[in-house]
Structures are given as structure tokens and as C-alpha cells.
Amino acid sequence: MFYxxxxxxxERALRVAAGVxxxxxxxxxxxxxxxxxYAIAGTGVIALLTGFVGFCPMCAMAGRKLDR
Structure with a gap:
């Protein structure tokens, strides 16, 4: 499945820095x-993953799209 x-x-760079x-x-x-x-570290891992992948499920549920 591709997203x-x-x-x-x-924002991706900011999420990676904040996650670290x-x-x-x-x-x-x-x-x-x-x-x-451990909860803070787990949230940081999620921020890292969304930063590296470039897709945020919560932003998608809110209807956010990247303008190209």
C-alpha cells in the first residue's frame, strides 16, 4: 500500500529533530x-517515523493534502 x-x-525535518x-x-x-x-520516547518514535515517511495518518484523517 502506497501513501x-x-x-x-x-515539517518533516522538524518532526525528525523533535522525535530525536x-x-x-x-x-x-x-x-x-x-x-x-517510555511514553515520551514512544511518541518520539512516532514523530520520527512520520518525519521519515512523509505521511501522517492524523493529518490525512483531517483532510490535509500537500500542495504540489
Whole structure:
């Protein structure tokens, strides 16, 4: 199944940077070995994946499309 990209390049880069920061903070920062730390890291992984792939399911459900 192929998805059409619905994220512009600047937002993809921002999501990757924020995802790396969230994973780092959740696992190694102020909240190691806490449930909330793992939740933050999991959210960071989702941000990383949407940044790399260029498709966000929540944006697609809201009807967002990338202008070409």
C-alpha cells in the first residue's frame, strides 16, 4: 500500500529533530525508568517515523493534502 505524502519538507525535518529529542529525553534525560519517560520516547518514535515517511495518518484523517 502506497501513501501520498502529506507533510512538507520543513515539517518533516522538524518532526525528525523533535522525535530525536523526545526519545533522548524520555530514555536518557530527566525521566529514565519511568512510565512517562517510555511514553515520551514512544511518541518520539512516532514523530520520527512520520518525519521519515512523509505521511501522517492524523493529518490525512483531517483532510490535509500537500500542495504540489
Amino acid at each position: 501520498k505524502k502529506n507533510l512538507p519538507g520543513w 529529542g523526545m526519545v533522548g529525553f524520555g530514555l536518557f534525560g530527566g525521566l529514565p525508568d519511568a512510565v512517562i519517560g
